[in-house]
Each structure stands twice: as C-alpha cells, then as structure tokens.
Amino acid sequence: MSKLLETKVNELFEATKDLMSREEIEPYCEQFNTWLNTQTSYSNESLGTVLSRAGFYKKFKSITNLVPGQNAVIVPKHDENGNVTGTTIKHLCLVLCGLTQEQWDERNQTTRVTDRLSNEGQEIDPDKYLEVTGRLLESEDPHELAVGLIAATGRRPHEILARATFFPIQGQSYKVMFSGQGKKRGQDTSFEIGTLYPGEYIIKCLNRLRKEPGTKALLKEVANEFSDLAEQNRAIDNRRGQSLRRVVKEYFGDKYSDNLVLELRQGDDQNNNKALRAACAALIIERDYPGSIGSKMLAFGRFLGHIAPNDKPSDKDLNHIVTTLGYSDYYVTKPIPYPIAPQKEKTASVRVTEADFETIKNLQSKLALSNQQSVVSHLLNFYENATKEVLEAKSQCDRLKEELAQANDQIIKLKEEISVMQQQLEQQPEQQPEPQPQPKQQPQPQVAGGDLRAMIQEIIREELQGMQVNTTPTPTSIPQVKTTQSVEQTKPIANWEEFSDKELWESKAKGSAEEKVRRAFLAIASYNDTLATGDNDRLAITNQALRELSGANGMVIGDWIKAHADEVVSHNTKHGMGNSKDPSKTETYYNKRHRSKRITELLQLINDKFLDGQAMKAGKSEDASVTANPAEQTTTTVSSKTITLKATEASLMDIEHTLRQNPGWTVTTKDGKKVVAVYTLNEASEVVKV
Incomplete structure (x- = not known):
C-alpha cells in the first residue's frame, strides 16, 4: 500500500505543481481524497505519518512560486495555547488534501507517551537482555544478527542494514564513533555512542552482516529503485521490517510469552525494534552516566539522536527532549555487566585431495553453511552421533542376546519339569494305591490322562506367552507328554483334508482342532456367500461363532484367526460385518444383533447344510x-x-x-x-x- 500511496502522491504533484488557480487544483485534490477515503484504511492517527513517508509534504513545500489567492493560501500559526503568533503560506494541496486542521488538532492531542510515563514503567533484567543479545550477535542468520546489533547499539533498522558506520575509540572498549544517522536533525556529523558489547566486536558483526548476500542484494535493489536517500531508508524498513519484528517477538517475547526477556511497553502487544532502542538506551545511560536526572536526559537524547551532538546544544535544541521522553519508560535496578566478546577458536589447516575438496564445497552449498570449517564441524558431529547410535544398537543387541539366553534356560527348565511329570504319569497305573474312603466334605476329583495332557500343554503355552523376549521356540523345543491315550490320538496326521466331517469330529488326535476350525470358517463363509439372503441372516466370523460350531478350544481358535486374519477381515468386510471403528481388526460385534438363541439357530443351519450335521453334536466345547x-x-x-x-x-x-x-x-x-x-x-x- 505504501508503494501505491507514493505513486498517487507523485501523480498529484505532477498534475498540480504548475497550476495557478483554485479551480484547476481543486478537482485533483477531490480525486485524491476520494481514493484515500475509499481505497485505504488509514486512521487519522496514522494518515499524517504515512503521507509524510510518501513525500507528500516535502514535495509541495519544495514549490517556491507560491501566490496567495492563486495556488496558495495564508494560514495562521498558533502556539501551544492556541494563540495566533504569525502566518505562513501553504500550497493549496497541503490544505485541501489529507487531514483537516481539526483532524490535525485532534491527532496532536494523543496521550500515549503520558500514559507510558504515568505508570511505574518496565524494569529491565540486564542479564537476560545481554544473554539473548549475545546469542543473536553470534547467529549466522542475517535477520537475527541485525536484531542483535539493534539491541546492542540502539540504532534504527535501516541504519544497521545500510547507513551506519562504526569506528573504534582508543581507550574506550565499550564505545564507538557512529555516523550515518537516518534522521539527521539538520546535522551530518559523527558522534560517540555506547555499546553493550565491546566496540571492536560490534564492528566485526556489522561487517559480517553487510557482506551477507541477502543484505547486499537488498541494498542494491533499493538503490536502483530510489535515488532519494530517505526513500531508500523507508524501502529498507518496509522490506525487512516484518522479518526483524518476527525475530524480536521470538527472542524477546510478546503478550503470549510466559517468560518475557523484555517487558512489554504500555499499549504494545509484542516487543519491537523501538522497544530495543529504548531498552538499550536505558541500560547504557544507567551504566555510563551516573549523574543527575537532567544530565541523564541530555545523554539519553544524544544517544538516540534526538539532540544534535554539539558540545553545547542551544535551549531550542532541548525541545527534542520531548521526543526522548517517549523512550524513557524503562528503568534498571540491577548492576549492568560488561560482557566480553565470545572467544573464537583457533583454526588449523587440513590437507585433502582435490576430489574431497570439491565434495566439501558442494556440501557447503547444499547445507547453506557459511564456510568450509562449518562443513568439517558438521561432518564430525554427524560421525559422533552416528557412532553413538551404532554403539546403542550394539548394546541393545547384546541385551536381546542375554534375554534370549534366559528364555532358553526357562525352556530347559520346562523340559525338565515335563520330563518329571511324564515319568510320574507313566508310573501312575503301577503305583496307584488302593482307593481309600474319603470324607464326603472333601471330595477329590479323578483326573483322566487326556485331561492331564491338556493341562500340561496349557501351562507350557502360558509360560511361553509370559516371556518378554522377541523369539518363538520351534515346535521341536517342546516335547510331547506321553499319556495312556491310544496311538491314534497321539500320532500326528498330515492329511486331515481327506477325513470326512464325521471322521474329523469323532477324532481327538493332534491337529484335528485346527482342521475343525478351518472347516467351520469355510462353512460360515459358504453360508454367507450362497445361502444367506442378506435380510439380517448373515453371521460374522468371530471367535465365539467358530468356537460354538467347531467345538475347539478358544485359544486354538484365537491363534488360527491371527494366522488367517486377512481372510477373516476380508470376508466380514465384504458383507458389511467388519469392525466399524477399525476395519483392519478381526474383532467385530456384528453378531450381537442376533442374540444368543438366533446365533445358535444360524449355526445349526450351517452345520446341517455344510458340515453334514457332524459339528455341535457333543453339545459342549473341548x-x-x-x-x-x-x-x-x-x-x-x-x-x-x-x-x-x-x-x-x-x-x-x-x-x-x-x-x-x-x-x-x-x-x-x-x-x-x-x-x-x-x-x-x-x-x-x-x-x-x-
């Protein structure tokens, strides 16, 4: 918007500068005011400032052939009490455009500075402020470095980026000779300022910022666009202002920060470059000028550039102290230290081959590092971190090996326990004593050999599931317990698919349970795909349904479902019976809608149609x-x-x-x-x- 406003001001100036009558000038002013009121959102408080930045007042004050009654009017001058003290001649555009006299009077009645000074002010913690400023001065980021220089010297952003020149002062480590002030107050001289960090270090940091490619490109760009130095300064502030304010907010805080480095000024929502100027001035004046309040105010005005740096300013020059008051709301109670510049590590040369040197240069460009030394440091850090990760991985592998060895020891112990139980089971028919009469109140159950075997297998399974090791023992590592069952029941059978439904459900041999579960799954799936109509008569494949239909152990079914999860999920999802919250899970509550009796009826139908009625015969689970x-x-x-x-x-x-x-x-x-x-x-x- 500022660029467009400058264009409109230039158009108005070029159109009216040679006109000599109110009738000719007034239409251009009305057109300018209409655009200003409809196409911009400037308030009365800011309009005068933005017009000044756009060069509006400067351009029309440069017209010398002013004739009252033609292209100019005579305007009375007033003192602070409203009394007329004289007259002045103004170009008509200065009267007809922008703010009216009443709006100017209202604008000048602002109490912002008074409000700030009426409060107790904001205290600065020197240690926190200097610590953050030091970090910014060491930064490789040009925006952070610029903010660090503003915080350490109290200079304006465009002065740091483009205009300022610092020279060391012999015998005064924390002062520099400064030239290049943006607002010269009629002066173009150098003057002495204090710095929060050593002057020579500040000069090195400024040189580093000016050599940065982005800064050089910015200065070249504004120099090509604008010939006027003031316009260049405004362009620099506009184009870098947002990035600098972002850094100030990040490092010094805003109203949302829990631990502010710099307390917010009255009326501000976040810290800004003006706050850094005010804080830096307060610290330096408190540190270097222990005199009276008046002498401190004079030093304050000189430091900020509000008072011309003459040895003896006139009383008229002291009027600018009013501007200085607007920066005087910070105070310090703690002692202000003299921080030293960070010590630069000594460098040494390293010989590399041409090929390695090219690799280093490519990495410097790719990683956007400032120099080749930074590339070497980056590679060394990477090597150290990688070595640390490898050692941690090796340590983890060793720990897993130990846990695996412990698991094998537990398996050996289980084998020994099984062997003892096996021997006791084999000796049971021979050593079984004559039955003794037992009291009725303490009946002892008689345990069959097949049930004992099932109990032992259950104990082994639970022991293995409780181990916290990511390893699975092979089936051969768990010996089978010998029982008094027939050879037909203990001998593994590989061709279960050749068994009829009747033969399968009559068998208790190893592996029969898994085949029963598989056939129960196929039966339910076939029913859902062919016989079911979809009118609330389909049955989801779940652990409960397979358990009731097959009669197999719930844990066996759970293991089978995990091994065939894709098939179970695919079938349930195909008929809209999957897990509504997570379709990838095998668990589903679809069957709850049928109730227990309806589920039994559907399973009985599936048993009759697809399993020859052989399943569910026993009426109870294994x-x-x-x-x-x-x-x-x-x-x-x-x-x-x-x-x-x-x-x-x-x-x-x-x-x-x-x-x-x-x-x-x-x-x-x-x-x-x-x-x-x-x-x-x-x-x-x-x-x-x-």
Whole structure:
C-alpha cells in the first residue's frame, strides 16, 4: 500500500505543481481524497505519518512560486495555547488534501507517551537482555544478527542494514564513533555512542552482516529503485521490517510469552525494534552516566539522536527532549555487566585431495553453511552421533542376546519339569494305591490322562506367552507328554483334508482342532456367500461363532484367526460385518444383533447344510479342563466341569451363550495364569459370578 500511496502522491504533484488557480487544483485534490477515503484504511492517527513517508509534504513545500489567492493560501500559526503568533503560506494541496486542521488538532492531542510515563514503567533484567543479545550477535542468520546489533547499539533498522558506520575509540572498549544517522536533525556529523558489547566486536558483526548476500542484494535493489536517500531508508524498513519484528517477538517475547526477556511497553502487544532502542538506551545511560536526572536526559537524547551532538546544544535544541521522553519508560535496578566478546577458536589447516575438496564445497552449498570449517564441524558431529547410535544398537543387541539366553534356560527348565511329570504319569497305573474312603466334605476329583495332557500343554503355552523376549521356540523345543491315550490320538496326521466331517469330529488326535476350525470358517463363509439372503441372516466370523460350531478350544481358535486374519477381515468386510471403528481388526460385534438363541439357530443351519450335521453334536466345547467325578457333583455348590475363556476376549454375552449351550457347566475367565472370575447360571437361568 505504501508503494501505491507514493505513486498517487507523485501523480498529484505532477498534475498540480504548475497550476495557478483554485479551480484547476481543486478537482485533483477531490480525486485524491476520494481514493484515500475509499481505497485505504488509514486512521487519522496514522494518515499524517504515512503521507509524510510518501513525500507528500516535502514535495509541495519544495514549490517556491507560491501566490496567495492563486495556488496558495495564508494560514495562521498558533502556539501551544492556541494563540495566533504569525502566518505562513501553504500550497493549496497541503490544505485541501489529507487531514483537516481539526483532524490535525485532534491527532496532536494523543496521550500515549503520558500514559507510558504515568505508570511505574518496565524494569529491565540486564542479564537476560545481554544473554539473548549475545546469542543473536553470534547467529549466522542475517535477520537475527541485525536484531542483535539493534539491541546492542540502539540504532534504527535501516541504519544497521545500510547507513551506519562504526569506528573504534582508543581507550574506550565499550564505545564507538557512529555516523550515518537516518534522521539527521539538520546535522551530518559523527558522534560517540555506547555499546553493550565491546566496540571492536560490534564492528566485526556489522561487517559480517553487510557482506551477507541477502543484505547486499537488498541494498542494491533499493538503490536502483530510489535515488532519494530517505526513500531508500523507508524501502529498507518496509522490506525487512516484518522479518526483524518476527525475530524480536521470538527472542524477546510478546503478550503470549510466559517468560518475557523484555517487558512489554504500555499499549504494545509484542516487543519491537523501538522497544530495543529504548531498552538499550536505558541500560547504557544507567551504566555510563551516573549523574543527575537532567544530565541523564541530555545523554539519553544524544544517544538516540534526538539532540544534535554539539558540545553545547542551544535551549531550542532541548525541545527534542520531548521526543526522548517517549523512550524513557524503562528503568534498571540491577548492576549492568560488561560482557566480553565470545572467544573464537583457533583454526588449523587440513590437507585433502582435490576430489574431497570439491565434495566439501558442494556440501557447503547444499547445507547453506557459511564456510568450509562449518562443513568439517558438521561432518564430525554427524560421525559422533552416528557412532553413538551404532554403539546403542550394539548394546541393545547384546541385551536381546542375554534375554534370549534366559528364555532358553526357562525352556530347559520346562523340559525338565515335563520330563518329571511324564515319568510320574507313566508310573501312575503301577503305583496307584488302593482307593481309600474319603470324607464326603472333601471330595477329590479323578483326573483322566487326556485331561492331564491338556493341562500340561496349557501351562507350557502360558509360560511361553509370559516371556518378554522377541523369539518363538520351534515346535521341536517342546516335547510331547506321553499319556495312556491310544496311538491314534497321539500320532500326528498330515492329511486331515481327506477325513470326512464325521471322521474329523469323532477324532481327538493332534491337529484335528485346527482342521475343525478351518472347516467351520469355510462353512460360515459358504453360508454367507450362497445361502444367506442378506435380510439380517448373515453371521460374522468371530471367535465365539467358530468356537460354538467347531467345538475347539478358544485359544486354538484365537491363534488360527491371527494366522488367517486377512481372510477373516476380508470376508466380514465384504458383507458389511467388519469392525466399524477399525476395519483392519478381526474383532467385530456384528453378531450381537442376533442374540444368543438366533446365533445358535444360524449355526445349526450351517452345520446341517455344510458340515453334514457332524459339528455341535457333543453339545459342549473341548475347553473343559477338568472332568469331575459324577458322584461328587451333588456335593458341591459349583460344578467342577468348567470351560476356560480368555478374560481379555470374552464378553458377558459370550459367557452367557457358552453357559446356555453347556448346562451344568461353569465358565472360568483367565488372564494368563490368573483366574479373573468364575460364572454359572442360577435357578432363574441368570448369569452370576461364583
């Protein structure tokens, strides 16, 4: 917008500078005011400032052939009390365009400075301020470096970026001779200023900023666009202002910061470059000028450039102290240290081949590093970090090896325990004593050989699942327990697919359970694909459905579902029966809509149509872990016939369904080895915890 405003001001000036009558000039002023009021959003408080920056007042004051009644008017001059003290001649455009006299008067009644000074002011913590400034001065980022120089010298942004020149002063380490002030107040001389860091270090930092490619490009760009130095300064402030304000906000804080480095001034939402000028001035004046308040104010005005740097300024020059007051709302109570410049590490030369040197130069460009020394440092840091990661990985591998060795030791111990139990089982028929009469109140269940084998396998499985090692022992590492079962039951069978449904469901041999689960899965899938109509008569493939149809152990089914998860998920999803929250999971609650009785009816239909009615014949699951003596069932409140389910998988609906399918049995839920709860049906056929 500032660029467009400058263009409009230039158009107005070129159109009216040679006109000599109000009738000719007034239409151009009306056109300019219309554009200003409709196409811009400047307030009365800012309009005068932006017009001044656009060169509006300077251009029309440069017209010398002013004739009252033609292209000019006589305007009275007033003092601070409103009394007329004289007259002046102004070009008509200065009267007809921009702010009216009433708007000027209202604008000049601002109390911003008074409001700031009426409060107690903002205290500066010198240590925090100097620490952040030091970090910025060391930065390789040109925007951060520029802000560091502003904070350390109190100069304006365009002075740091383009105009300022610093020279060391012999014998005064923390002062420099400064020239290149943006607002000269009629002077173009050098004057002495204090710095928060050593002067020679400040000069090196400024030279580093000016050599930076982005800064050089900016100065060349504005020099080609504008011939007037003031216009160049405004362009520099406009084009770098936002990036500098971003750095000030990031390092010194805003109203949302929990720990401000520099307290916010009255009326400001975030810190800015003017706040840094005011803070730097307060620190330097407090550090270098221990005299009276008046002498400090004079030094304050000279430091900020508000008062001409003469040895003896006139009383008229002291009027600019009013401007200085606007920067005087910071104060310091802590001692202000003299920080030293960071010590630069000594460098040494390293010989490399031409090919390696080209690689270093390419890395410098690719990584946007300032010099080749930074590239070498970057590579060394990368090597150290990579070495550390390799050592950590090796340590982790060693730890895993130790855990694997511990797991193998546990497996060996399990083998030994199984061997002992195996010997006891083989000796059981020979050493079984004559039955002794037992008190009725303490019945002992008789455990069959097949059930003992199932119990041992369950113990082994739970032990292996509890190990915290990412390894799976091969099937040969767990020996099979010999029992008194027939050879047909213990001998592995490889061709289960050749068995008929009747032969399969009559067999208890190893591997039969997995084949029953597979056929139950195919049966449900075939039913859903062919026989089901889709009118709320499909059945999702779940652990519960496969358990009821196949009669297999719930843990066997769980393992089978994990191994065939893609097939289960694909089939359920195909018919809209998958997990609604996470379609990739095998668990689904689709079947809850059918209720227990309806599920049993659908499974019975699937059994009859696809499994020759052989499944579900026994009416109860193979999950029974202990079979109690029938004679003892009448003496116990809770039946010893129990079906074990995983506590983490079984819902109350699963438990109820299992109990209704197995009258007189109980359901035990386990979490690993730990029994979580035991459920049974009461006389009212309700599920209750025992």
